[in-house]
Amino acid sequence: MMKLAEITAAVELGRSGDRDAARTQLTALWDEVDDRATRCVVAHFLADVQDETEDELTWDLRALELVSDDQWLPSLHLSLADDYRRLNQMDRAAEHLEAARPHLAMLPEGEYGDVIRSGFDHVSEALAAGSVQRLETNPST
Incomplete structure (x- = not known):
């Protein structure tokens, strides 16, 4: 099940500058959800709150592997x-x-x-x- 409210809240934290909190919340969601669509979305947004480009790439590649839409x-x-x-x-x-x-x-x-x-x-x-x-x-x- 898509956890849109939780994902949105975490993304907003990242956009407001609290990248650490966003990363923590999105990582928890990544660990919690098991459907491909939600994991794709979470991975895509997790990429955006990484400090290192290599880590961003890792998450974007995970998202691409899971894309179903x-x-x-x-x-x-x-x-x-x-x-x-x-x-x-x-x-x-x-x-x-x-x-x-x-x-x-x-x-x-x-x-x-x-x-x-x-x-x-x-x-x-x-x-x-x-x-x-x-x-x-x-x-x-």
Whole structure:
């Protein structure tokens, strides 16, 4: 069963700057839930509150392994592209950007779709520039 309220509360903690509390709550949810869809969501958001890019990559890869809904694919591939870019693995970053590209057209109009499309543009530009710097905001959330 999706624990949307708990996930949302933990994500909000992370967005407000309390990444440690968010990480603790999301890790507890990861340990508690057993359905693929919920674990995918939790892993994707756990990636966002990691301090090290390598740890972020690990969680994003876990989320991709668990994905059961194509609506998450553009966000997951975008996150992975950004992870690999920051780890200076530019070829792998480019592969994930290309994997995200066909899914962009399926994104809904509105805030979520706009954030992902904008993130795609920002990661594409950073990749083209050879930048390994963290972007101002997470490109997929």
